[in-house]
Amino acid sequence: MPVTAIVGAQWGDEGKGKVTDYLAASSQVVARYQGGDNAGHTVVCGDKVLRLHQIPSGILYPGCLCVLGGGMVVNPRSLIQEIEELRSLGAFRGKVLLSGRAHLIMPYHIMLDGAVEAKRGDAMIGTTRRGIGPAYQDRAARTGLRAYDMTLPPEQFRARVEQAVREKNVLLERVYGQQPLDAEAVAAEYTGLAAQLAPFVGDDSLAIAEALSAGAQVLLEGAQGVLLDIDHGTYPFVTSSSTTLGGALGSLGISYKEVQRVIGVMKAYQTRVGAGPFPTEQKGEVGERLRGTGQNIWDEFGTTTRRPRRCGWLDLVSIRYTARVSAFTELAVTKLDVLSGFERVRVCIAYRLGEKELRSFTPQSDVLQQVSPVYEELPGWQEPLGGIRRFEDLPGNARAYIRFIEEATGLPVSIITVGPEREQTILR
Ligand code: IMP
Numbered sequence: 001m002p003v004t005a006i007v008g009a010q011w012g013d014e015g016k017g018k019v020t021d022y023l024a025a026s027s028q029v030v031a032r033y034q035g036g037d038n039a040g041h042t043v044v045c046g047d048k049v050l051r052l053h054q055i056p057s058g059i060l061y062p063g064c065l066c067v068l069g070g071g072m073v074v075n076p077r078s079l080i081q082e083i084e085e086l087r088s089l090g091a092f093r094g095k096v097l098l099s100g101r102a103h104l105i106m107p108y109h110i111m112l113d114g115a116v117e118a119k120r121g122d123a124m125i126g127t128t129r130r131g132i133g134p135a136y137q138d139r140a141a142r143t144g145l146r147a148y149d150m151t152l153p154p155e156q157f158r159a160r161v162e163q164a165v166r167e168k169n170v171l172l173e174r175v176y177g178q179q180p181l182d183a184e185a186v187a188a189e190y191t192g193l194a195a196q197l198a199p200f201v202g203d204d205s206l207a208i209a210e211a212l213s214a215g216a217q218v219l220l221e222g223a224q225g226v227l228l229d230i231d232h233g234t235y236p237f238v239t240s241s242s243t244t245l246g247g248a249l250g251s252l253g254i255s256y257k258e259v260q261r262v263i264g265v266m267k268a269y270q271t272r273v274g275a276g277p278f279p280t281e282q283k284g285e286v287g288e289r290l291r292g293t294g295q296n297i298w299d300e301f302g303t304t305t306r307r308p309r310r311c312g313w314l315d316l317v318s319i320r321y322t323a324r325v326s327a328f329t330e331l332a333v334t335k336l337d338v339l340s341g342f343e344r345v346r347v348c349i350a351y352r353l354g355e356k357e358l359r360s361f362t363p364q365s366d367v368l369q370q371v372s373p374v375y376e377e378l379p380g381w382q383e384p385l386g387g388i389r390r391f392e393d394l395p396g397n398a399r400a401y402i403r404f405i406e407e408a409t410g411l412p413v414s415i416i417t418v419g420p421e422r423e424q425t426i427l428r
Contacts, residue, residue, distance in 0.1 A: 004261040014267050015265060031208060052086075071251025098147050116133070136230075229244055262328050319408075334416075337386055
């Protein structure tokens with residue numbers, strides 16, 4: 001059972017990239033299973049900081065097979081940009097396999113994302129405006145273009161793109177009052193991009209099965225988190241893909257029998273970008289302290305959109321839920337260092353709804369908007385944690401905080417991170 005899955009246990013931005021990067025060193029395959037360039041992780045290459053949005057962080061390891069899975073929606077333009085950036089830094093060391101089943105994000109998807117959001121007014125989801133929702137809509141409607149289409153003879157691909165643009169122009173112009181796209185120009189540009197990307201296109205499920213037969217360690221890398229899952233998240237304030245373990249296996253066509261570890265990655269506190277319920281949100285001083293000023297890569301500002309993230313105390317009701325729906329075998333707690341300096345830290349252990357106390361999470365957004373958190377207060381710690389590498393060396397109250405999480409979830413915390421650098425990681 002050589003497969004380890006990395007799954008976001010909150011609303012995304014849990015620090016999955018760092019945990020993936022850490023585990024990628026001992027994996028021969030790293031496969032991203034959903035989402036597109038709405039996600040982002042920061043990779044440090046020497047003195048350069050690179051923001052990757054689609055290519056898994058395994059790319060920095062020579063020979064590592066980096067799979068962009070069939071459950072993804074891939075933006076050809078930004079994918080080529082990422083490849084070029086990595087090449088220019090000498091950091092394109094692994095191999096890329098783009099699943100032929102992955103869908104393509106086209107310029108009209110991005111325009112529609114913006115136009116639909118603008119029309120929602122107060123009911124806005126706060127999407128990343130990367131065209132994610134409209135691309136998944138086309139997938140479900142069976143009208144999408146897939147990476148396999150980029151391997152067709154160029155004239156055929158060009159004709160498909162032209163037709164797709166013409167069809168979407170009707171919607172853009174007549175429903176959303178937008179300027180239509182130049183179908184020929186888009187088709188010409190994307191035929192050029194397709195020629196560059198076609199050599200990467202292949203069968204992800206088969207490649208992973210072959211690697212597993214040859215004894216490879218396989219790491220599955222999720223984007224966003226379970227609370228943003230299309231089915232299990234806080235609908236409609238969710239992304240359009242399946243962010244759970246189930247989603248990963250479906251996306252890549254891997255048997256559940258291969259899975260050994262499912263690591264739920266969670267921050268030591270809670271954040272969210274965009275709209276939607278967030279019971280433990282702290283709008284005042286606590287929230288600002290957790291967020292930081294934005295001067296550091298570690299601060300709580302979106303990797304993709306640079307939007308300030310909403311911040312709050314850790315919500316263990318939601319962690320117990322994400323652990324259940326995504327079958328976590330263990331937890332990785334990131335950014336424990338950010339909690340240093342609080343006299344007392346709070347952890348939400350239940351919700352109050354009127355007279356009732358709820359011990360279980362509900363994915364019903366309307367209800368979640370009304371609950372108030374029931375907190376347990378724990379003593380804080382003052383010491384900075386960035387230099388600590390062993391669990392035993394953490395301040396007693398920080399250890400007690402981790403043990404509290406373990407008891408409340410029934411899961412071991414196997415990884416703790418205390419800073420952005422790779423070595424600022426404590427393994428247990
Ligand atoms: P979309 O995925 O761009 O459609 O955005 C839908 C929701 O998911 C919005 O609330 C976004 O802020 C959120 N979202 C999408 N990607 C990320 C991410 O990588 N981190 C955190 N939130 C995300």
